[in-house]
Amino acid sequence: MASFPIRRYLTPLIHVLVWGLFALSLVLLNPLLGRISVPPQFWVKQAFVFALWVGAFYLTAYVSVPRLLFRGHAGWFVVIILLTAAVVMLLSQGMESWLNLQQLMDQHLHAPGSGFRGGGPGRGRSRRFDMMGLLTTLLVLGISTSVAAVQKWQADAQRRQELEQQKVNSELSFLKAQINPHFFFNTLNNIYALTVIDTGAAQQAIHTLSRMMRYVLYDTTAETTLLSKELAFVQDYVALMKLRLTERVRVELTWPEPVRDVPVAPMLLLPYVENAFKHGVSATQPSRIVVAVRQPSAQVLELEVRNTQFPASATSLDEGSGIGLANTRRRLELLYPGRYSLNVDEAAPEGEFRVHLTLHIV
Known part of the structure; x- marks a missing residue:
């Protein structure tokens, strides 16, 4: 009726x-x-x-x-x-x-x-x-x-x-569209190099990538996604990157157990992790990448990413870090105004580049 x-x-x-x-x-x-x-x-x-x-x-x-x-x-x-x-x-x-x-x-x-x-x-x-x-x-x-x-x-x-809401929505769609192709461009290059070295590992990488593509195509179309899905996506990315790394690179990934599911913006955490793999890995020197996700409370989410800093690498989030990282800072301003803090330390102890993001979900 x-x-x-x-x-x-x-x-x-x-x-x-x-x-x-x-x-x-x-x-x-x-x-x-x-x-x-x-x-x-x-x-x-x-x-x-x-x-x-x-x-x-x-x-x-x-x-x-x-x-x-x-x-x-x-x-x-x-x-x-x-x-x-x-x-x-x-x-x-x-x-x-x-x-x-x-x-x-x-x-x-x-x-x-x-x-x-x-x-x-x-x-x-x-x-x-x-x-x-x-x-x-x-x-x-x-x-x-x-x-x-x-x-x-x-x-x-x-x-x-x-008009302001339309502008924000258009800008967010544009920013997210920039982040996704940037990630897949790098990943496909990695898989192409892996097919020459290890076919089985390449097949596993393609399977992992297909699962990640399903997430991007179907779970990131909405304004928010569940934190558990976002963390699973990051874990798949780390697993995919580890397939091509040597023993000289030590990767540590920690996340809360159990995960308190809260809505977060999709593809928000990946650029920081991607930046660490892009600039924190050396073919000749030992390197270390640490990705830690914490939930002090149901309303607060923390992401800490540390990677070894090499003199020739440009690990600044504003310079030489690719399209994704530059736009993530803008996405934070649009999606979580006044509810986030982003600290970037280019001279962290042990010669590391450190990023610490604190997000107030509610």
């Missing part, structure tokens, strides 16, 4: 209720109500003036304000507002003359038992009524202008928020 579209009719309903309340307040606050018996023509004229106020309200809100005030024509807007008020007053006086309302009101005011005496109460009442009508007209036009301005401000704020 389809739900009733409440929000679609909410604004018109609010307008009807507000105008109804306004009309009721004009009737109840009328100084003549209950004091004399007014002719029917009085209420006809009041209804006509009320209709003029409604028309002036929406004319100002949907025509004068958008086409003049919002386009920088403030002077013309003031002129149109004054002309609108003048037209309302002239039509009101014209309706009063056409109904001969002034004479009818004088007759009721001077009728026996009315409580009114004196030579000219009708004329004095008419002047007060005209002034009250003018003030009410200006009040209606002022409220109309204020409502239109507030709605414009809210619409602009919502539009800016939507």
